[in-house]
Structures are given as structure tokens and as C-alpha cells.
Amino acid sequence: xxxxxxxxxxxxxxxxxxxxxxxxxxxxxxxxxxxxxxxxxxxxxxxxxxxxxxxxxxxxxxxxxxxxxxxxxxxxxxxxxxxxxxxxxxxxxxxxxxxxxxxxxxxxxxxxxxxxxxxxxxxxxxxxxxxxxxxxxxxxxxxxxxxxxxxxxxxxxxxxxxxxxxxxxxxxxxxxxxxxxxxxxxxxxxxxxxxxxxxxxxxxxxxxxxxxxxxxxxxxxxxxxxxxxxxxxxxxxxxxxxxxxxxxxxxxxxxxxxxxxxxxxxxxxxxxxxxxxxxxxxxxxxxxxxxxxxxxxxxxxxxxxxxxxxxxxxxxxxxxxxxxxxxxxxxxxxxxxxxxxxxxxxxxxxxxxxxxxxxxxxxxxxxxxxxxxxxxxxxxxxxxx
Numbered sequence: 001x002x003x004x005x006x007x008x009x010x011x012x013x014x015x016x017x018x019x020x021x022x023x024x025x026x027x028x029x030x031x032x033x034x035x036x037x038x039x040x041x042x043x044x045x046x047x048x049x050x051x052x053x054x055x056x057x058x059x060x061x062x063x064x065x066x067x068x069x070x071x072x073x074x075x076x077x078x079x080x081x082x083x084x085x086x087x088x089x090x091x092x093x094x095x096x097x098x099x100x101x102x103x104x105x106x107x108x109x110x111x112x113x114x115x116x117x118x119x120x121x122x123x124x125x126x127x128x129x130x131x132x133x134x135x136x137x138x139x140x141x142x143x144x145x146x147x148x149x150x151x152x153x154x155x156x157x158x159x160x161x162x163x164x165x166x167x168x169x170x171x172x173x174x175x176x177x178x179x180x181x182x183x184x185x186x187x188x189x190x191x192x193x194x195x196x197x198x199x200x201x202x203x204x205x206x207x208x209x210x211x212x213x214x215x216x217x218x219x220x221x222x223x224x225x226x227x228x229x230x231x232x233x234x235x236x237x238x239x240x241x242x243x244x245x246x247x248x249x250x251x252x253x254x255x256x257x258x259x260x261x262x263x264x265x266x267x268x269x270x271x272x273x274x275x276x277x278x279x280x281x282x283x284x285x286x287x288x289x290x291x292x293x294x295x296x297x298x299x300x301x302x303x304x305x306x307x308x309x310x311x312x313x314x315x316x317x318x319x320x321x322x323x324x325x326x327x328x329x330x331x332x333x334x335x336x337x338x339x340x341x342x343x344x345x346x347x348x349x350x351x352x353x354x355x356x357x358x359x360x361x362x363x364x365x366x367x368x369x370x371x372x373x374x375x376x377x378x379x380x381x382x383x384x385x
Contacts, residue, residue: 064188064250065201069140071114071173072199072243074192075123075161076106078134106136106144108198111191111243112161113252115279117169119145121161122275123242124257125152128159137163139170140199153278153288155355156270157226157257159242160282173244176251178271181206181230189234189256189267191243204234204265213258213268229268230254236267245269281358291357291380294323295330299349311368313337314350328378335368354380 110127114120121137128135128150135147145163152159185206193200208231232245236256245254254269281289296318305312313335319325330336336344340363344350357363359382367374 060186060248061188061201061203064246064248065190067250068113068173068190068244068246069199070171072190073112073114073121073137073139074108074198075110075112075121075127075242076108076136076138077130078136079105079107106138108192108195108239110195110239110241111256112137113173113242113244114170115172115175117165117172119163119165119170121163122255123159123161124255124270125154125157125159127242128152128161135161137161138198151282151287153282153290155288155290156274156278158255158270158275158278158288160279160288174249174251175272175276176247176249176253178230178253178273181209181253181271183207183209186248187232187234187253188246188248189232189236189240189243190246191236191240191256193235193237193239195239197239200237200240202235204232207231207233207266211268213260226257226268226270228274229257229270232267232269233265234267235265236269240267289359289382291354291359291361292324292382293350293354293378293380294320294325295336296320297336297350299345300335311335311337312345313368314344316367324378324381328376330367330376330378331369333369336365337368337373338366339363340365 110123112121112123112127115122128147129152131150135150136144137147138144143166147161147163149162150159151162183206187204187206189202189204190199192198193202211229211231213226213229230245230253232254234245236259238259240256241258243256244252245256247253252272254271255275256267256269258268260266260268278288281287295314295316297314297316300310300312300315302312316325316330316332316334316336319330319332336350338344339350339353340357342353344353346352357380359380361380362377363380364375364377367376
């Protein structure tokens, strides 16, 4: 009984202390409860750790934007349009469309980033896919440069633009490493959103890795097959294509390439290691080299294979004379069933497997011919332009 009364008295005392502390805090601003029961998880420089973390994240984004923006460019296409001044022409208000003096207008269609002080810019191939068009790039200070030459890598949806740099050169961006990325990692995207708002900065995280997508662009009619891309929830819009996806150190870890239609906060970027591999070939040869086998083929679906009692695979319709396939002994009506140890009936078929190879690679493969499976090998050549 004695213990009961002692416990009851202790409980009443605790309630009184809590009520008194709340009253003193409300009436006289004396934080008695904070002194008895600290609610801060820690302080750094007089600020709570939560406040400090928020300030650190904000500072990182600001520093990256200031550091990288001079290396990010807007890609535009040059178009002819009719124009006239109705104030200087008394018949201007009655002039029919198409009768004015032609004038050039730049239409912003994408983004890019400088990788070399001598005037090399990376963007997506689908941004500059029309060889008949004239393109320009503009830096953050609105300096405009004519694109002198375009080197396209359709396999990886990449393009290198060559411009004439100023006397002092251009500021190249730093390339990071996409091989060690983790889901949840903080990222920053910079680009010309909607083809209108230049140097838009957005933030987010890596939402997924190793995605495979089929992507198109609203400013063109092309569709690209992209494998092993980075998914992010950083806001990426039409016009961001070709711009950099960055880590908190301001290094490029990906090239923004696509968004998911009908969804929010789902964007995709080509890993920068893919870009670096293509750049090695470009720097060595001055062009993007693509592996070449030299066959024209048609994939055999399962139903046709069962009906004709043949294996599924790539049915060879024609062999290019003098090609690597010709030298390796591939013949018309052969069925290529495996290439480099991979089943050719996977997504993308034989072309997707060859697209991941380099010129000069020796590859073993299997063909089905007259009821027998043959093991062959080939040294891949280089595809022509």
C-alpha cells in the first residue's frame, strides 16, 4: 500500500511539473521543458543538425549550378521565316502570308554540354538528327556559335557538335563515373526545359538503374531504343534532351535523353560511361565507329519455327560480298541462333547484340544449316556512313 501511494504521488508531481512548464513557456517564454527534456538532436554552429543539412543541400545545388552552367549550352535549329514591318509598309496589313522578306529564326530544341575547350559539345543524336538542317549552340551568356560539323552515333543516341571556340577557349565540364551509381543518390539536371526556359536547374534522386526504354522526341519524329539507362525523378522536360545529369560534385554522370509520356517525375539518362567509351573511339579515329557483320536477315518467330521444323533465330536473306560475314562462311538460308554466347531471340535481336560490340572484336557464333549446328567465328568490321 505504501508503494502505491508513493507511485501515485510521483505521478501527480510529474503532471504538475509538465503543466507548470507549459504554462511558463506560454506566459513568460521560459522553456522549462526544453531544459528538462532537450528536444534538439544536436547543433552545429548554433544551428540544429536538420537546419544544417538543409543548408548543406542548398549550398551544393547552388555551387554545382554556378560551376557547371557556363559549360551547358542550348541547341537550336535555324529556320527561315517570312517577316515584314507593317509600320514601314503601307500595304503591310494587306500583305499575304509568304510574301515578306525571308529572315532566320533560331528555335531552341535541346541542350548539350562542352567536353573540350577546343569546341566539342555532347548532345543527343535525336536532337540533331536532320542532316539538311543548320544548327547553333548558345552558352549561358547568350554567345551564339555556328555548328560546323556533326558526328552522330545512332547506336547510343549521341552526337558530337564541333564549333569554333573563342580565343580563350571554352570551359569543359568534368565527366564522372556512372559505374558506381546507387539508387537514391542525389542528382541535378540542367537544360533548356520545354525548348523555352534556358538553364533550368532541377534536383532529384536516381530512381532506378539498368532500364531499357523506347524513346522519341516531340521536336523530331525519330524513335530510339535505349538500353541500360538511368531513371531519375529530377524534372526532365522536352528540350532537356542532351543536357547533363550531375552528381553533387558537379560531375556529369548521364546525358538526359527521354521522359515517360503520361507520367510525372520519370526521366531517363544515358550513363556517362557509355559516352566516354564512344568518345575514346571518336578521339582515336575522328568518328563514331559501329561494328558491322554484313548480313540481311529476318527473325523467325516461334510459330514459324515450329511449323517449318527449324530453330528460332536470324534467317539470313543475303550476305554482303566481301563483308566479315562473307569471310566467316555465312551463307544464304543459314539461321544464326547464337552470337557471342547470347540467344539472338532476345529483345532487339541480332542487331542489338552487334550494336554493343566494337570494330575489330572477334566473336564466336552458331548457325543452323541443313539440319546441323555449326560453330563459326568472325572479326567484326566497320559500318559505313
